[in-house]
Amino acid sequence: MPRSRSPLLPSTPHSPLLDPTDTPHGAIPFDRIELQHFIPALDRAITEANELLDSVAANPEPPTFENSVQALGDASDKVGRVLAVYFGLMGAESNDEFKALIQTIGPKSSEFSSRVSFDPDLFRRVDAVHKEAASSSMNAEQRRLTELTHRDFVLSGALLDDAGKARLQEIAAELSQLQPKFSQNVLNSTNAFLYHTNDEDELAGLPEAAIEAAAHRAKAREYDSGWAFTLQDPSLTPILQYAESRALREKMVRAKGAIAFGGEYDNTRILRRIATLFHERANLLGFATHAELELEERMADSVDSIRAFLDRIYESAEPASVKELDDLIEYARRVDGIDELQRWDYAYYSRRVKEEIYDFNEDSLRPYFKAESAISGLFSIAGRLYGIEFRQLDDVPLYHSDVSAYGVFDENGEELGLLYLDLFPRETKSGAAFTGRWRGQGLRNGEMQTPLLFIVANLTPATPERPALLTPGEVGILFHEFGHALHALLSKCTYSALASPNVYWDFVELPSQIMENWVREPEALDLFAKHYETGESLSDELARKLKDTMKFHAGIRTIRRFAQEDLDLAWFASDPRGIDEIVLFEKEVTRRGSLFPDVPGSCLSTSFEHIFAANYSAGYYSYRWAEALEADAFSRFQDEGIFNQEVAASFRDNILAQGNKKEPMVLFERFRGRKPDADALLRRLGLIAD
Incomplete structure (x- = not known):
């Protein structure tokens, strides 16, 4: 965590x-950065x-x-650099003093974004380039970036009158306070709970x-004896799955x-206000709902298509779920x-039944x-x-001793980037698991940059008796x-605005979810699953x-x-102002x-950070959407070999390296050789016949 000194530095x-x-x-000089x-x-x-x-x-030159x-x-670029470090540390390592900086x-940040989006002279230049894009000498990547930049201006309010722009700026400023506050409340509320017991029977x-x-x-x-439990996953999950005390399970679920x-x-008040502001912003921009606005940059083309996709899954899963x-x-x-x-009973009895069926x-x-x-194992599989290599670095400043x-290096020795791992719980970090960027890949001010990534998780930590066993x-x-x-890391884009993972939100989970498959493949497990x-x-x-057990x-x-x-x-697919009582x-x-x-x-919405404080509003379906894509994509690995070099090279070249240079469906079809098989996920889960 950045240190603080008093008084404030000039x-x-x-x-x-x-x-x-x-x-x-x-690397980021965390050892020199102070609050x-x-x-x-x-x-x-x-x-x-x-x-x-x-x-x-x-x-004065013509726009190019x-x-x-x-x-x-x-x-x-420099504004983005400062904000990336601040918001990255907000989730990874922050205290109340650090979080308070968000008020400034x-x-x-909001005012600067509006200043760019609402500048008529900037938009005129981008608009001029956009109108000439098809007939210009620009390459495909430049045309794509021009198209997306123009769209960003329009969706940010560049075409609104002065009153509309002023209101959008007010909305953005208010959201810049509300959304971090929502996350802070979730973290603080989570950390505030502690259940201590001296009753060994529990x-x-x-x-x-x-x-x-x-x-x-x-x-x-600072208890003299007994046991303490929190709502962080490494503490909570074993209770829900294994505790014979139904009262203890109930206490934790409540x-x-x-x-x-x-x-x-x-x-409750904050989330209502966030939803209302999202809706008002969409209306100002000419959309009936926030969901319609968000779908301007998604693979799914309408709320109806999302509902149809989800309904197909529901209809296939519902009979099995009843039995x-x-x-x-x-x-x-x-x-x-x-x-x-x-x-509070499901995880416990489900685990017991599974153990009886599979005998483990x-x-x-x-x-x-x-x-x-x-x-x-991760590094070996990658x-x-x-053909890439990971080398632990001892000379890089870190933001925490954990x-x-x-x-990360390519097989030719080229440095691809830097990866930080922050895997165990602390009260000063978010309770979620996420991957962030201190810096993206791509050209900035004439220099090609490599990415700086960090993975934050809350896995079971080591104790004095044993190492961290997952x-x-x-x-x-x-x-x-x-x-x-x-x-x-494997992004190969000229411009950082297009670089992975700057892709449509219902495509971004494909690379993440497909990697989970190697955890369940015996050939991959043989590389690293060894008794400690x-x-x-x-x-x-x-x-x-x-x-x-997947099925x-x-x-x-x-x-x-x-x-x-x-x-x-x-x-987000309707007007939230008509919602009276949230529960x-x-x-x-x-239902x-x-x-x-x-x-x-209980209330799900009050801790639903994904949709109220992150980028998944009107987009939580994207996990399932991407899961359907990756089930189909991984079936090619299964057919041709989970370590098949030709398949891996195709996935790298057509999916991972491409970023947002082309529409996601084009990229998927290049890898798979056809459109997605909508039933691949259902077959994998055993919900429909092979």
Whole structure:
């Protein structure tokens, strides 16, 4: 975390956030960045950018791609650099003092964005280049960037009158405060919960590693004895899956459902305001709803097409889910006398049934997935697929001691970028898993830059008794985020605005979700799934069982996701101002995804960061959309070999390297040789026949 000093530093000529440094590999100089550097750096970056933008707007030469479209991106580069570091650290490592900077940074950032979008002279130059694009000497990549830049201006309000622009700017400024506040409330509310117990009976059924972690957590919170549990996944998930105490499971589910719902960190007013502002902005720009606005830059062409896509999945999964749920209810009644299955029962009884069917316990696989081995496996798989190499770096400044850094190199020795891994929970980081960029790939001010990426996760940490041992699900999270990183590292674009992962939001999850498949392939597991004490490889039988579990309760797992997908569309595909009582609204719109009785005092929307504080508003369907694409894409790997060099080269060249140089469907068809098979995902899950 950036250090702070008092009093605030005055603005100085040199800034570690802006000026060239001697850090190896072009890394961010985190060891020199202090809290007080951010505001002066942003002010200076905006001042310099405005001077450059003024010169672009006043250029007496006829508008060209180079002096107008490309010049716009170059002018804003330093502003983007400061904001990337700030917002990256906001999610990865921040305290209250650091977060408070958003009150200044948010409005400054918003005002600068509006200044660019609403400048009539800048838009006239871009518009002139856009009108001549088809007949000009521009190459395909330049025409694509011109088209997208022009669209950005229009969707940002360049064609509005002065009153409309002024209102859009007010909306942007307010959202710049509300959205970070929403995330802060989620984090603070999550961290505020701690359940401590001295009752050993409550631990019955929990894995030994979870009990050890709870004991260390209690000591860290200055309890003399006992065990402490939080809502962070490494603490929560073992309770839901293994705790025999139904009361303990209920307590945790109720606490999870109440995150940022009421109390000091309540998000109800904030989320209402965010949704209302989204809707008003869409109306100002000529769209009936926020969803219609968002779909201007998505593969899906309408809300109706999204609903049809989701309905097809629902219709295929619903019969299976009914039978699976009936069987589970009967099992719980038979073994424990449970008459009505509740939300806090599903993970527990589902796990028990799965263990009986497949005769193995996923938690028992932890010894085969030591965190360091999983990371090594990631790198080995990427090396076999794409010929790249990862080298741990000891000379790169880090923003926290938990973080490690790796240089990434192509098979010819070319440096492709830098990857930071930040994988274990802290109270100063987001509870989510995500991949971010300090810097993207592409040309900036005449220099080709390599990307600086970071992966943030909250995996099971080490304890004094044992190293960090992961579940297969946690390894899947790591592989997922690594897929995002590969998308950026293997990008080969001239202009950073087009570079991966700057693609349509319902395409961006394809590279991440396809990587998860290698976690379930015995040939890939053989590279890294080895017992941390004996070195013994995961047996073929266990590897096969792990893969087979993909189809276990596929109906229930598929149906439960509709709660979030339907809620997202309900908020943003209609006018949210007609929503009166949020809990009743949620109950109605999430009905088909809610398989268990409602939990009083719970609210999904108040902690739904993806749609209220990130970029997934009217886009949560994109995970499923991309999953359908990757199921079809991975079937080619399955048919021709999961390490087939020709297939891997095609995926790299046609998907990962291309960024946003072409429409996503064109890229997919180049890789697959045809349009997507809409039923590939359903077949993989066993929901329709092969």
